[in-house]
Amino acid sequence: MSEPPKDAEAPKLEWRNIRKAFEGKVVLADLDLQVTPGRSLVIIGGSGQGKSVTIKIAAGLMSADAGQMLVDGQDLFALPPKARRGALAQMGMLFQGGALFDSLTVWENVAFRLINADKVARKEAKTRAVGALERVRLGASVADLYPSELSGGMQKRVALARAVVANPQVIFFDEPTTGLDPITSRAINTLITEQVKGLGCTAVTITHDLDSARSVADEIAMLNDGVIVWRGPAADIDRSGNPYVDQFVHGRADGPIKPAI
Amino acid sequence: MAPLSDAELPLVLQPVRSVGRSVLDMLQTAGRVALFGVRGVRAMLAPPWFPGQLGRQLMSVGYFSLPVVGLTAVFTGAALALNIYTGGGRFNAEQIMPQIVALGITRELGPVLAALMLAGRVSAAMAAEIGAMRATEQIDALHTLSTDPYRYLIAPRLLATVIVMPLLVVVADIIGIAGGWVVATKTLDFNGAVYVKNTWDFLQNWDVESGLIKAAVFGFLVALMGCYHGYHSSGGARGVGRATTHAVVSAAILIFAADYLLTAAFTHR
Numbered sequence: 001m002s003e004p005p006k007d008a009e010a011p012k013l014e015w016r017n018i019r020k021a022f023e024g025k026v027v028l029a030d031l032d033l034q035v036t037p038g039r040s041l042v043i044i045g046g047s048g049q050g051k052s053v054t055i056k057i058a059a060g061l062m063s064a065d066a067g068q069m070l071v072d073g074q075d076l077f078a079l080p081p082k083a084r085r086g087a088l089a090q091m092g093m094l095f096q097g098g099a100l101f102d103s104l105t106v107w108e109n110v111a112f113r114l115i116n117a118d119k120v121a122r123k124e125a126k127t128r129a130v131g132a133l134e135r136v137r138l139g140a141s142v143a144d145l146y147p148s149e150l151s152g153g154m155q156k157r158v159a160l161a162r163a164v165v166a167n168p169q170v171i172f173f174d175e176p177t178t179g180l181d182p183i184t185s186r187a188i189n190t191l192i193t194e195q196v197k198g199l200g201c202t203a204v205t206i207t208h209d210l211d212s213a214r215s216v217a218d219e220i221a222m223l224n225d226g227v228i229v230w231r232g233p234a235a236d237i238d239r240s241g242n243p244y245v246d247q248f249v250h251g252r253a254d255g256p257i258k259p260a261i
Numbered sequence: 262m263a264p265l266s267d268a269e270l271p272l273v274l275q276p277v278r279s280v281g282r283s284v285l286d287m288l289q290t291a292g293r294v295a296l297f298g299v300r301g302v303r304a305m306l307a308p309p310w311f312p313g314q315l316g317r318q319l320m321s322v323g324y325f326s327l328p329v330v331g332l333t334a335v336f337t338g339a340a341l342a343l344n345i346y347t348g349g350g351r352f353n354a355e356q357i358m359p360q361i362v363a364l365g366i367t368r369e370l371g372p373v374l375a376a377l378m379l380a381g382r383v384s385a386a387m388a389a390e391i392g393a394m395r396a397t398e399q400i401d402a403l404h405t406l407s408t409d410p411y412r413y414l415i416a417p418r419l420l421a422t423v424i425v426m427p428l429l430v431v432v433a434d435i436i437g438i439a440g441g442w443v444v445a446t447k448t449l450d451f452n453g454a455v456y457v458k459n460t461w462d463f464l465q466n467w468d469v470e471s472g473l474i475k476a477a478v479f480g481f482l483v484a485l486m487g488c489y490h491g492y493h494s495s496g497g498a499r500g501v502g503r504a505t506t507h508a509v510v511s512a513a514i515l516i517f518a519a520d521y522l523l524t525a526a527f528t529h530r
Contacts, residue, residue, distance in 0.1 A: 061401050089407045099402035101394075116311070117407035162406070172405075 010073055012037040012170060013058055013201040020053055020226075026092035027053050029226035030067070037169075040196055040203040041218035042064035042234070044210070046257055051206035055172045058086045058204065071170075088118070092168035094192075096175040098159040100147040106133070106172065107143035110162045113170050120165065132161040135198075136177045151185035157191065164210050171196065173205035177212045210249060213237070222248065224257060291502040297415075297489045298481075303385050304416035309504065318421030322484075326429060329382060330375045331501025337370050339364060339518035346449055354499045358445065359456045366437035373520055375433045376426065376479035380435055380512035384487035387418055388508035390490025393502035400492070415492070417485045426480030427473040434469065471527045478523060479516050486512035 011034035018031040027050040035041045045051050056062040057069055060076060061073040069076040071087045079087060100109050110129035114120040120128070130140050142179050147155055156176065163171055176192060177185035189212050196203045196216070207213055213220055217234035230242040237250060247255030270278060342362050349355045391414060394400050403410045438460060445451035487508045494504035 057400075059405055062402055085407065088404075091405060093402070095398045095402060096275040097397055099398040101399055101402070112407070113406040116309075116413065 007092050008035050011035055011070070012072065013204065014068075014070040014073075015054065015058065016068040016070060018054075018057060018064045018069065020050070020057065020062070020064050026059075027062070027226055028254045031223075031227060033221060033228055033231075035202055035204060037202050038200055040193075040205070040216055040218045042205045042207060042213040042220045043223050044206075044213050044220060045206060046208065046222035046259075050226050051223055052174060054223065055093075055174060055204055055206055057171050059091055059093055061083070076204060082090065088221070090169040091172065092163035092166065092170070093172040094156070094159050094174065096178055097153040098147070098152075100159060100162070102147050105144050105146055106150070106158050108160060109147065110165050112162065128165060129161070130167040133158070134140070135164070136161045137187075147245055153180055153188065156180065156188055158186075160191055160195065167199055168201055168206070170202045171199075173203065173207075173216075175207055175209075176205065177207065179207045182211075185209065185212060186215070188212075193217050210237070241253055246261075282424040285363065287315055293493075294485070294489055297492070298410050298485050301419050301485065303413045304411040305420050306312065309412060311417055311526060314413060314417035315478045318417045318496065319425060321386075322379070322418075322421050323425035326379060326382055326425075327432065329378050330429045330433050331436050333374050333378050333496045334366070334371065334437035335440035335443075337374055338366055338437035339443075339444045341370065342441035342444040342449075346445075355449075356459075358449075359373065359441065359451070359459045362441035363438055363464050364411075364468060366441070367434050367464065367472045369472075369520075369524070371430045371433040371437055372426075372472045372475040372479060372514060374500060375429050376483060376512060379422070379426065379429070379480070379483045380486070380509050380516060383422065384483045384508045384512040385505045387487025388491040388494070388504045389501055391488060392494035395492065395494050396497050396501060397429055410492070415488045419481060422480040422484035423477050424480075426476040426483070430476035431469075432473055468529075471523075474479050475520065478519055482515045483512050486515065495524055 013033075013035045015031045015033040018028050020028040021069070021153050025095075025173050031050075031054065032043075035055070043054060052081070053062060057064050058071075058076075063077060068078075070164050074083070074087065076084060077089055100106075100233065101112065103110065105189070107126050107129040108115075110132050111120075111122075111125035114128060115122060116123040124144070130143055133140065133143060138154065138157050142150065142158075147158065150158065160176075173192060177188055180188060192203075193216050203216070205213070205216055214234055214237065219231065220234050220237050221228050222232040223229070223244070229244045230240055232240060237245065240246065240249075246252075247257050253259060267275065267278070300391070341360060344354055345358045345361045345365075349357055349361070391400075394414070400410050400414070421494060442451075442453065442456050445456055446453045490504040490508040491501075494500040496503070
């Protein structure tokens with residue numbers, strides 16, 4: 001397993017000895033992982049290896065059984081409620097299925113946080129929402145449609161616009177290209193890279209789509225059986241020399257990773 | 262000493278363990294529901310509030326429940342009138358029918374039947390909607406958008422149902438008594454004006470007020486069960502179905518239990 005890069009800069013996010021089990025089944029076993037500010041980390045791994053749990057803990061959607069989740073050096077679980085809300089407010093997330101609110105129009109979805117949490121006036125919020133939609137290549141014509149009237153790829157774009165509209169410092173991407181065709185996937189990857197670089201934010205993506213990982217990552221970490229088994233620059237993924245990564249990259253059935261069936 | 266596994270436990274004791282486990286599960290659930298309710302009430306009392314959400318729920322729970330509550334009340338009032346007429350006739354007291362219909366509707370049947378209708382209509386809808394939001398990660402999305410789901414989803418539903426239930430029961434009382442009046446005047450030869458006067462003179466404020474207090478409590482239980490089961494649903498579409506069933510059944514049982522407790526408390530008042 002390669003060491004994380006030695007960087008003088010303090011990590012933006014750090015999972016420190018995080019443990020999580022569900023009904024006795026250990027999903028994360030003393031997970032240690034850091035992301036420095038402005039970097040894009042992609043976590044790859046097979047199904048059921050704890051990738052989603054890893055980002056849900058960092059996004060405050062799930063608690064850990066043990067360990068610390070540090071955001072700017074402060075343990076998310078130990079912070080008083082107000083400070084915790086402040087730490088979480090700098091984060092955005094793109095969910096696997098989009099998780100758009102089906103009772104709201106597209107622009108209301110994008111502007112949801114602006115209106116309901118940041119108390120921005122509706123008119124200004126709509127202007128900003130339409131601006132965010134344009135940044136993900138969606139015209140103002142979709143603003144008044146409902147999510148059910150959009151294709152899967154368009155819904156992902158709307159969800160991306162919603163995740164970035166409030167200029168977060170950290171964005172989590174949960175399987176951003178799952179269920180999309182290769183062309184749409186590539187378009188989403190390009191948009192993710194543009195948005196992350198444009199905002200200069202820290203990004204953590206989980207995926208088992210290697211094209212997506214190569215496209216959006218500065219670094220890639222591989223999670224297996226609840227621990228990081230390899231971490232390195234995205235360019236090294238094809239010559240990692242790590243048996244887990246090699247098996248995953250080549251999609252072989254034989255090797256240290258047991259298929260999840 | 263470590264507890265024995267199921268296989269090690271003598272056969273005769275296994276039902277005891279099963280009963281014990283069920284009781285513990287029930288207590289655990291009761292505790293979780295109570296905590297959920299307390300969080301919901303706290304969210305109701307402190308800002309930020311979401312008036313748009315409250316307005317939507319007032320319409321959905323109140324206005325759209327009017328037909329079903331009204332129809333239930335009119336038929337109940339009519340049937341009650343016939344039964345009391347028959348019962349009263351056994352000791353030559355048919356003329357007391359308007360008073361008993363009014364008492365039965367305002368104190369008992371108006372609030373209980375309206376609440377049961379809402380358990381079927383509203384509790385199920387809340388469990389299904391919130392459960393679907395859970396299944397599609399929309400509740401997680403609320404968290405990541407710096408919005409507390411208790412304030413945005415739960416508090417408006419609890420508040421709307423508590424506000425609307427007494428209003429629906431006022432309507433149910435009027436329509437229920439009207440149902441009795443129609444039967445009495447059209448088929449039992451009662452005088453319409455006398456029927457209304459007897460009802461009006463007989464009813465005391467407390468008869469109606471106690472029914473409205475019951476209605477508010479039942480409304481809270483209906484919304485609480487819908488929200489709780491939806492919020493804690495898991496397992497995709499099947500989980501949403503299960504949450505809906507649990508919401509309706511538990512709301513109905515709690516309505517009857519609360520009805521007895523409140524009636525007992527009011528009787529000894």
